[in-house]
Amino acid sequence: MSSDSTSAPAGRRRRDAGATKQALLEAAQARFAQVGYESTTLRDVAADVGVNLALIKRYFGSKEGLFKAALAASPRLMNDVPAGRASLAEALSRQLATDSWPEFDKHPVLMLLRASGDEQVTALRREALEGAAQRILDALGTGSSPADRSADGLLRAELLVALGVGVAVLRSAVGLEPLASVSAEELAGPIQGIVDGLMA
Amino acid sequence: MSSDSTSAPAGRRRRDAGATKQALLEAAQARFAQVGYESTTLRDVAADVGVNLALIKRYFGSKEGLFKAALAASPRLMNDVPAGRASLAEALSRQLATDSWPEFDKHPVLMLLRASGDEQVTALRREALEGAAQRILDALGTGSSPADRSADGLLRAELLVALGVGVAVLRSAVGLEPLASVSAEELAGPIQGIVDGLMA
Amino acid sequence: MSSDSTSAPAGRRRRDAGATKQALLEAAQARFAQVGYESTTLRDVAADVGVNLALIKRYFGSKEGLFKAALAASPRLMNDVPAGRASLAEALSRQLATDSWPEFDKHPVLMLLRASGDEQVTALRREALEGAAQRILDALGTGSSPADRSADGLLRAELLVALGVGVAVLRSAVGLEPLASVSAEELAGPIQGIVDGLMA
Amino acid sequence: MSSDSTSAPAGRRRRDAGATKQALLEAAQARFAQVGYESTTLRDVAADVGVNLALIKRYFGSKEGLFKAALAASPRLMNDVPAGRASLAEALSRQLATDSWPEFDKHPVLMLLRASGDEQVTALRREALEGAAQRILDALGTGSSPADRSADGLLRAELLVALGVGVAVLRSAVGLEPLASVSAEELAGPIQGIVDGLMA
């Protein structure tokens, strides 16, 4: 779908700063998610896009800068989740199965887990995950069950985030079967059970 | 001359190959779990123990070798879990709270997630996690509930493993509150709910 | 459109090639004198003036070219020195004190000492300093003292140049006190003694 | 005289840390004096000695560290100058002529003038030159002339240091003739005149 950018001369993308920057960003996201911060080399990222290494410095300042940009450009986790337990479980199942992430090792959540020591990165990471937890909590907030409103509602939401993080890791980094190749459909039942059990 | 036992780093450990090796292994486990494979330097590990860098080469062959040995020497996850949902939930809660791992960033599960390149490492990792899933399944297997015996029983067990992995990551690498500082006691309720919901 | 003169950097200098070139030259002189050839980046020079980096290439060809131009545009050392030992000593004192060079680290003699590689640069440098020595010799040449006309008169003049160079270096690069902050007045006596002693 | 080090196996110096370190130091001193801090590359220094680049890091930590070590290992300027104007002038002449420094472009004073931005380096530099000035002052201190004891005695001593610095620069970096190839003998007269005139 989004293979080629806006108005690029197809063959060799040349002299289009925006497109180059975007391509670098995507390549970086993939590399960071797949092999982590340290193992990702800027040479590889540049080579993926087919441009010179120095452009990364030009556009992102440094490796840290590229990482932060890649992190910031990641899609929001658990975005637009309709209210209600059923739709939450369904959204979780879908996002954790290969359906929405054919190349699962590039799942944005994986990048979140790769360290870089930097303080700002840690903050970005935390914000992203806190946001996901909050959105999960919101999706459950309309329910009448006492647990939804309880003091530890956020904790329960975070446990669902943890579940998602764990599934992503086990799928991609470990390849644990049958989890690694389960479909959204097959995942739906157990996830629904977890959500219900957690909020009972 | 003086043979020191494992847990007694008396004065200057001298000429006790076994103790030195064990100390190196523990130092390596801590470093790998805390900062990951790439960021761990052999010099640091050797310095932690106070021995020469070349000893690591001698004992473990290479950095990969040390990592594999550290992985293999990790405590088994979910070991000795009594049968029954309640005890399973309790065991999970305990292991995921700071209670059993005061220095949570050295939790063995964290080391499992580091470094991906080597094939043998991936295998070790998978075995460790498959074993945990199997033991969880066993702990539930004696129950009479239909889900325990269902075809996707293993999948459900793996979801619990995923939950554990995710919690460990969020606690240590991200420091997501309130999850990061929750006690085993506070964790028990929600975890129990999840186990019950999953197996309902 | 609006033609700005040399010393009036009004608003945004536009379309005045001469003024831009002159501004670049001055900025380059300052940078080269202050931090040396290698540490001066063309980006910095361009930024100082507020023009595009490529303009330097256009006007001066290369970094070497800019350096040569900056060197060639430097004010002549020991220019217009009236004849006689007293006026020579006075001229030396004045030029080596902060009086005439409030920003002493931009003193033109400092630029002369930077960068060595290029052959042409060495020639320019030598010419500038030979000229200064010659003018010093001329200023003394009208005197009746036998030393003025002696075969090593030039050598003696060069020793005065050396003194000047050394003072400039010690003032700016090293900050050697009390020399670094001495006034022209305080310098006058000792310098006069040196000139007299040298020519006695 | 000091071409080969202590007990080196002549052919290829191997496995002698002390000798290697010393050789690196000497090579660094030469390079720094000749082309300055920025233009000196660690690869060149290592190549001069015929060892691996990484050894410089091992022994000196960094380029800055190497520079500081080279500076600290430099011979003291104006060391062991006997008291009296005549011997001072003679010592100055000798040190500034090719006599004592056949390869004049490696003269230690040249290294002092090459910047590196570092604060500690500036301090080292200043100390070395202050020491030289002090020793010059001491050499003159026994005289009965009023100027020796005057408040600006140090300033006058520093002017002699400046003269030395300037001569060194003009000899090596600029090659100003006839100064550049003057003998100690030819230099003696003018220098003596300067010292006398300065202290009159």
Next chain:
DNA sequence: TATGAATGAGAGTTCATTCAT
């Protein structure tokens, strides 16, 4: 003419590893 996207070469630094002693 002037801009800025893109490049290539080389810098210091870091690390696992190897090799004499």
Next chain:
DNA sequence: GATGAATGAACTCTCATTCAT
């Protein structure tokens, strides 16, 4: 068996420069 000197390869980063527009 154990030490530490020495190596090679790779990394990030920096800069002058070139090339389309």
